[in-house]
Every structure is written in C-alpha cells, then in structure tokens.
Amino acid sequence: MEKKSKKPTEKRTRKRVSRPKSQGLGDTIEKVTEATGIKKVVEKVSDALGVDCGCEKRKQWLNERFRYRDVECMTAQQADNWPESLAKKKRLTHADMDFIARYHADIFKHKLQKPCTCSPSEWKRMINDIEELYQAYKADHATT
Numbered sequence: 001m002e003k004k005s006k007k008p009t010e011k012r013t014r015k016r017v018s019r020p021k022s023q024g025l026g027d028t029i030e031k032v033t034e035a036t037g038i039k040k041v042v043e044k045v046s047d048a049l050g051v052d053c054g055c056e057k058r059k060q061w062l063n064e065r066f067r068y069r070d071v072e073c074m075t076a077q078q079a080d081n082w083p084e085s086l087a088k089k090k091r092l093t094h095a096d097m098d099f100i101a102r103y104h105a106d107i108f109k110h111k112l113q114k115p116c117t118c119s120p121s122e123w124k125r126m127i128n129d130i131e132e133l134y135q136a137y138k139a140d141h142a143t144t
Contacts, residue, residue: 023110026062030055067110074137078107087131092123100126107133 022028033039039055046053074082082103086096094117101114104126115122 022068024063024068025066026059029062030059064113067108073140074107074133076141078103079134079137079141082130082134084134087127097123100130104130 020027022031030039033042033055042053042055086100089096092100097114097117100123101112104110105112107130115126
C-alpha cells in the first residue's frame with residue numbers, strides 16, 4: 001500500500017486592506033457600497049448608459065455637510081488666538097471669513113474650505129463649531 005504524502009497546508013488569512021479613515025458620511029457610504037458590491041453595479045450601469053452616476057460629487061457633498069470630527073479639544077494657543085467678539089458679530093468682513101476658514105481648517109484638521117459669502121448658515125456653522133470647542137476649553141481651564 002502506497003502512503004500518500006501530505007502536502008504542507010498553508011494557513012490562508014484574509015489580508016486587511018488598509019483604507020484611509022473616513023472624513024465624513026460620504027466616505028462611510030462609499031465604503032459600504034463597495035463592500036456590498038453596489039458601487040460596481042452602479043459603475044457598470046453608468047458606463048453602459050454613458051452617464052456620470054454623480055457618486056463622487058455626492059460623496060464630497062455629504063462629507064462637507066456631515067463631517068466627522070477629528071478633534072476633541074482646543075490647544076491653549078488656539079484658544080488664545082480666538083477672538084470671542086467674532087462669534088457675536090452681525091456682519092463678517094472678508095478678513096473675518098478668511099480667518100474663520102483658516103482657523104476651522106487648523107482646528108478640525110481638514111482642507112481649507114471657504115463657503116460662499118452668500119451662505120451665512122455655513123459661516124455660522126463654522127463659528128459655532130469653533131465656539132463650542134472654545135467654551136469647552138474655557139470651562140476645563142477655569143480657575144475657581
């Protein structure tokens with residue numbers, strides 16, 4: 001009787017694909033649609049019809065509107081540089097808007113984005129984001 005030689009068995013493991021951390025809801029939805037195969041189907045249908053599916057534009061829009069925060073608190077330097085009066089201003093100058101956009105990008109670690117001057121709600125949201133962190137910083141560092 002001939003003895004069968006055992007081949008060494010290789011343990012197979014799935015390789016984890018390293019993906020960048022989601023910046024917002026758009027990135028998360030893209031990951032889900034890729035994992036479920038929906039994205040490939042949409043791409044094939046779009047290619048067949050010769051029409052852009054709008055996925056990238058929608059992803060960017062969702063990331064801007066529903067951004068994940070990558071920061072929990074302000075640094076002392078950031079708190080010192082925040083002019084409290086800016087949050088109470090009725091009208092923002094172009095210099096104010098430039099400062100707010102740069103400051104928000106610095107604190108929340110995102111690409112510099114300057115909303116349109118005709119979009120006061122976006123500017124208010126950015127100011128509120130900063131002000132919320134500023135007030136939390138003040139509360140944490142208040143001397144009693």
